[in-house]
Amino acid sequence: MIRGTLSAPGWPRGWWWRSSQLRRLAVTGVATTVGLALSGAALFPPATRPAFLGGPTTATDSPHETTTTDSAVPVVQPTPEDTAITVTTVSTVAQFEGVDSAGHAVAVRVHGIVALTGCWSAESTAQAKEALLGKHVWLVHAPAGQPYVTAQVLLPDRHDYALTMVHAGAARADTGPGQSAFAAAEADSQQSRRGLWGSSCAPAPSVGSTTTQTTSTGTTTTSAGQSTASPPPATSTSADEPPVTTTSGDGHARVGQPCSPEGATDVTAQGQAVTCVRGPAGNDRWRKS
Amino acid sequence: MTADHEADLAVDEFFTAFAQRRKTTPPNLTLPDGSRPLGLTPDGLVRTTGWLQFGARPIDSALVAGAVGLLAAVMITIRVLPVFVGISGLLPLLPTACYLFWRVLTKRLLPSSGSRNLATVTVPELRVGDWVRLHGSIGPVGEVAAVAAEVDGRREVEFLGGVTKEWSIHDRLHLVELLD
Numbered sequence: 409m410i411r412g413t414l415s416a417p418g419w420p421r422g423w424w425w426r427s428s429q430l431r432r433l434a435v436t437g438v439a440t441t442v443g444l445a446l447s448g449a450a451l452f453p454p455a456t457r458p459a460f461l462g463g464p465t466t467a468t469d470s471p472h473e474t475t476t477t478d479s480a481v482p483v484v485q486p487t488p489e490d491t492a493i494t495v496t497t498v499s500t501v502a503q504f505e506g507v508d509s510a511g512h513a514v515a516v517r518v519h520g521i522v523a524l525t526g527c528w529s530a531e532s533t534a535q536a537k538e539a540l541l542g543k544h545v546w547l548v549h550a551p552a553g554q555p556y557v558t559a560q561v562l563l564p565d566r567h568d569y570a571l572t573m574v575h576a577g578a579a580r581a582d583t584g585p586g587q588s589a590f591a592a593a594e595a596d597s598q599q600s601r602r603g604l605w606g607s608s609c610a611p612a613p614s615v616g617s618t619t620t621q622t623t624s625t626g627t628t629t630t631s632a633g634q635s636t637a638s639p640p641p642a643t644s645t646s647a648d649e650p651p652v653t654t655t656s657g658d659g660h661a662r663v664g665q666p667c668s669p670e671g672a673t674d675v676t677a678q679g680q681a682v683t684c685v686r687g688p689a690g691n692d693r694w695r696k697s
Numbered sequence: 698m699t700a701d702h703e704a705d706l707a708v709d710e711f712f713t714a715f716a717q718r719r720k721t722t723p724p725n726l727t728l729p730d731g732s733r734p735l736g737l738t739p740d741g742l743v744r745t746t747g748w749l750q751f752g753a754r755p756i757d758s759a760l761v762a763g764a765v766g767l768l769a770a771v772m773i774t775i776r777v778l779p780v781f782v783g784i785s786g787l788l789p790l791l792p793t794a795c796y797l798f799w800r801v802l803t804k805r806l807l808p809s810s811g812s813r814n815l816a817t818v819t820v821p822e823l824r825v826g827d828w829v830r831l832h833g834s835i836g837p838v839g840e841v842a843a844v845a846a847e848v849d850g851r852r853e854v855e856f857l858g859g860v861t862k863e864w865s866i867h868d869r870l871h872l873v874e875l876l877d
Contacts, residue, residue: 429749432749440768
């Protein structure tokens with residue numbers, strides 16, 4: 409009997425009434441803890457990485473078997489100033505859209521990488537969608553409220569998205585100075601034949617991407633110089649904004665260290681985007697972008 | 698079956714129902730101020746609310762419900778706030794809703810009296826007119842109408858309204874003060 413009457417209650421009520429206050433408090437505490445834990449598990453699922461971003465490295469044409477390891481891509485802790493958005497649309501591995509906490513739409517151009525075109529571009533975009541779509545990501549030092557931004561992107565697990573994708577062979581590193589961290593990741597990906605590099609689309613190692621890194625409302629991507637088996641280097645052009653000047657550093661820029669010229673950009677060994685900024689004393693030093 | 702017989706059955710049924718209704722009318726139990734206990738039920742027992750008491754201070758269960766609502770609201774807000782600022786309104790609303798739900802439940806849907814445990818006594822120490830818990834330290838309360846003589850180390854207690862319950866003479870029962 410579950411319900412019973414006040415004089416002859418069912419077992420749950422009877423047990424509860426007969427229990428000591430200490431036991432009732434213990435039961436309530438345990439029930440609340442379990443409830444919060446279950447709610448927390450439902451509300452805060454662990455940041456899962458797509459299958460293609462974890463597990464052993466293989467060399468096949470299948471994008472889902474082309475993998476990388478967490479340890480190769482540094483974890484960057486977002487700051488309260490970083491804009492958090494939920495990704496709604498993924499156009500290419502280097503471009504996507506989302507909505508910020510205020511509900512404003514934001515179009516994002518990912519700093520440091522260019523999208524693949526032609527052969528393997530579909531797989532690359534599919535992997536980008538798997539990594540981003542519906543996810544909560546951070547745009548490092550991106551100005552809030554801007555409809556179009558170029559930014560370093562952090563995945564829900566705080567890994568740098570661009571480095572992750574380059575390392576997975578799902579994106580090409582942008583060319584130019586200051587891209588050595590990406591170039592190193594790409595070289596590693598090439599060597600391990602991950603993603604694009606493990607497929608029949610793999611370009612010759614000497615073939616790179618030639619890009620003028622831009623942020624625009626309508627970046628266009630065109631291909632050129634494509635062989636039968638390899639994709640062309642991606643070339644992105646835009647006339648809406650001036651190109652970003654990057655430095656020719658060795659990719660180990662450190663915040664606070666001298667740099668030149670002013671306005672140059674680079675990425676630290678930890679994956680932090682930095683900009684060469686002139687200080688009050690007239691000395692140019694790396695600062696977080 | 699004749700029409701007269703059917704009429705007799707209907708009359709019987711009417712008076713039977715009337716008698717049952719009279720039987721379920723709560724006894725005339727009153728609080729010291731003359732009012733009827735909010736949680737008074739037809740069998741004379743009083744439904745109570747509250748399961749927590751620190752010292753002489755009973756804790757309102759509506760507050761506990763509000764606290765649980767606040768915990769839930771905090772978790773939901775932390776999760777949803779980055780993508781929907783409006784969720785912050787949940788922070789005051791959910792605890793308030795939980796509090797009000799418990800209030801409505803214990804005042805309207807299942808009227809229950811607030812109560813405070815005063816002391817514990819053994820059955821032989823019970824006196825007519827004492828308010829006592831029937832089950833442990835929380836739950837329904839009855840007003841003692843009579844305490845029977847001891848039989849085999851046990852005593853039967855009759856409460857106003859007709860409910861009886863038997864305890865060992867060594868059992869300790871909670872004397873209660875009804876608050877409303």
